[in-house]
Amino acid sequence: MILIFSQYPHTANADEARIRIVDSDQPPWTAVGRLNMAGHDRLSMCTGVLVGPKTVITAAHCLFDGRSGYPHPVNDLRFVTGVRRDQNAGVAEVDCALFLPGFTYARKPSVRDTRWDIAAVILKHPLPVLPVPVIRTSALARVGGETRLRAAGYRRSRKFLPTLDGDCRLLWTRDGIWITSCATESGASGGPVFVEDDGIWKLAAIMSARLNRAGSIAVPRGIWSDLVRSDACPGP
Incomplete structure (x- = not known):
């Protein structure tokens, strides 16, 4: 997990109160x-x-x-x-x-x-x-400040069970990336950020970094769509 320093306000206690351990062997x-x-x-x-x-x-x-x-x-x-x-x-x-x-x-x-x-x-x-199903482009375009985000990952403090911030939000966008209120920490880099679409949790973004006292950075699917279609390594 990368830590990027910022002066934006952050409420760590509120973040931690939203985190829960997920003990499930079902999709996703x-x-x-x-x-x-x-x-x-x-x-x-x-x-x-x-x-x-x-x-x-x-x-x-x-x-x-x-x-x-x-x-x-x-x-x-x-x-x-x-x-x-x-x-x-x-x-x-x-x-x-x-x-x-x-x-x-x-x-x-x-x-x-x-x-x-x-x-x-x-x-x-x-x-x-x-x-995991990946969100459609049309549904991704509708994600806004009122959209419920769910960010999951294997945090350093909980290495052997996934944890979930099940109720965070998109705060704003910058250079095409999402600044979110989702709580994260070391180990959870690369974790999915889900959005509900047609009643199904779909992958909308990938967690990248934690902002000091200001939530986190997630990279939305529109930036890495080509990588989803990759299923083989390049030839020699």
């Missing part, structure tokens, strides 16, 4: 998982969400070592979906990662930099779970 939770990055001396993690049998959408910065600035070796990456304590709905190794044009890793990104902070992780084999 089977498609929300942990992207684990193993190194020789550590194990770090982010959240990712399955949008196709082999395609996981997450935050691009999660795929980089925050100390060295270099990408994590693909062989060190594992996606574990539907994590519930010592159980899960499936595990897969990673074949490759695809980034948006214009993305460059930065240890201290600006708010504008987060616009490109999305990646598609292509798995080596399909996982036997139902992918």
Whole structure:
């Protein structure tokens, strides 16, 4: 999770009061998982969400070592979906990662930099779970300040059960990204932000960063639509 400093007001206690633990093995939770990055001396993690049998959408910065600035070796990456304590709905190794044009890793990104902070992780084999449906363009255009957002992720404080801020809002947009009141923390980067459409929770945005005392940044689907259609790594 990236922390971007800001002077905007924030009510941390109100945020925490909305957070609840989700202990469910039903959709969409089977498609929300942990992207684990193993190194020789550590194990770090982010959240990712399955949008196709082999395609996981997450935050691009999660795929980089925050100390060295270099990408994590693909062989060190594992996606574990539907994590519930010592159980899960499936595990897969990673074949490759695809980034948006214009993305460059930065240890201290600006708010504008987060616009490109999305990646598609292509798995080596399909996982036997139902992918999360992605919101339609027409429905995304109707999201406003009164729309109820639901932000989920595996937070550092709750690594083995997903947590949900089930009632947050879009505060405003900037450079095409969403500034939201959704609570988040380290580990929840790459997690889904859901919007209800036709009575179904659909993926509308991906959590990117926490704003100091000002909520969070999420990147809406319109920016990364092409990545959803990716289901294979580029050829040689």
